[in-house]
Amino acid sequence: MERIELDNKTIFVTGAAGFIASNLCLRLLKEVKGARVVGLDNMNDYYDVSIKEYRLKQLEAAGGDWNLIKGDLSDKQTIDDIFSQYHPQIVVNLAAQAGVRYSITNPDAYLKSNLIGFYNILEACRYEERLEHLVYASSSSVYGSNKKVPYSTDDKVDNPVSLYAATKKSNELMAHAYSKLYNIPSTGLRFFTVYGPAGRPDMAYFGFTNKLVKGETIKIFNYGNCKRDFTYVDDIVEGVVRVMQGAPEKKTGEDGLPVPPYAVYNIGNSVPENLLDFVTILQEELIRAGVLPEDYDFEAHKELVAMQPGDVPVTYADTSPLERDYGFKPNTQLREGLRRFAEWYKEFYG
Template sequence: MTILVTGSAGFIGSNLVERLLTTESPIRIVGLDSVNDYYDVSIKKYRLNRLQEIAAQYPENNYIFVKGNLANKMFIDRLFSDYCFDVVVNFAAQAGVRYSITNPDAYIESNLIGFYNILEACRHSYDNGQRGVQHLVYASSSSVYGSNRKVPYSTDDKVDNPVSLYAATKKSNELMAHAYSKLYNIPSTGLRFFTVYGPAGRPDMAYFGFTNKLIKGENIQIFNYGNCKRDFTYIDDVVEGVQRVIHGAPKRKTGEDGLPIPPYKIYNIGNSNPENLLDFVQILQEELICAGVLPVDYDFTTHKQLVPMQAGDVPVTYADTFALECDFGFKPYTPLRDGLRKFVQWYKAFYLKK
């Protein structure tokens, strides 16, 4: 199997490449990433170096990293022509709800134009009778549920009320993929991720940002006065779910009109156990003390600020994973404390080893 993983220097993408390299054989993986400076590039380089080290231990597999931009159509077309991908996993995107308010251009370029280029390349992979891409898997987000009040969030729910441009681009990805699945019979699966966390994660996420601030003695802000809940999903659970989905492409079928029934699916990947932000912060500070990252007598009370809700945020995220369980026999299971402990251990080794 030859597989393209875009966003391979990113948090989920790099962990997926690692899992595929270490659990599947033979496999050829092409990792694509622009390695931009949206957050600390040293973490992206750490992930890429780790993948090179792991790939060297599995010579029966073939791992190739390519630096490039999804928005460059000629580049993407050439990549597809050179490698003839069986599976495409598109995790490259401009992430972040709040950043989309101040930097919308980045989201249009990466999440819309870049995704369009992937869809077009998948479409033309069937030209001249070629076998082409057998499964397109792409990252959506729990953000698409927007202002929905019904919980847990189900993929059967209407998601027509995004509260950020980021969410709107992810919903657009789902609509675009559906159109291409219908028109060109491309098997596609969208994955709505719920607050993914873990070692070597994204510094713009709360658990990482809180840790950075506490170590510096700065205040952390807890939005909506702590009345928020998040469905924290550990990275290992996410990539296991993705790996299973990769091998379960929607079946191609023909309708009564003789036209393709879109081979198209959407799944939630979340822990189905939303945690109150104040409880989350309590667990994080306990693990930081336990690991020796912060002293036992650290005064957390004076470093916490309860503030109003931010624009683009929602009060709760909560995944209904029934479809994922039914189709793939899998449900994320890592408790929040276990996941935060592993993050803190990594953080200590990466930042505080000196």
């Protein structure tokens, strides 16, 4: 593995107003000496834009060399202009159209952002002589309805159950081809159910909270028999920062051609939580933070329903390669993470 020093580097982060990317940029601005952080976001309204604006305000307040470009990943000219102006040494592609369910109703958005957008990044990296490492977001959804748990990056993942998952698997294949052809060091990260303060409102914990606050009923799928490997956002960011600093090594094969400097890792908590337990903890923390009243009748507001298309019964990350290569294992307890979310929710929505 090639060690990469982040100090004084130009780092390009896509999806910068997004949940994971904004937390990553904040961390880089606060902790990396002399880093120039260039962010790109199209500020779309897939969910409440005020949350994206809240994240951007935090970034502006952080100080440091911060440059935000409003533009679209799928616009090749925008990407080429950013590369020719800033010449990033490290690229972290976290922009994507997210969500399994939305991919069933709005497939176009996924092709545009996740395939064309990622292709534009790969093409720009191909011609960037200063590039040291491309890190990009994949997803635990690539495992589909894999029966073997925990999910290992050695498992075959050729049976996606949603278009979203198919686009993420395609990103890994495209990155592999570019790594092989142009010797681009690239690392894909399969994130497992990320949650935390100022997260995505389309995620279960956030959506449940919104409904409970309005006195609506929440639907718990697969009759509560789903298990999810919930991973707190700070753990995800820690993993990304460590991976940024270690690029797959460039080597030449016996045929004189590059051995692709390519890797994929899982980042997950490795503790699958039953959805019903998760909902109970969420409810307790929402009451504790004063988001819900002490006497909230929780039973009256929940409904157990069948599985829905595109969903899987369990997600469970094998993170031993991440521990081996980067000495890191996510470890934030679910209650601690949901407590921080509940406190943020109370503050943000009053």
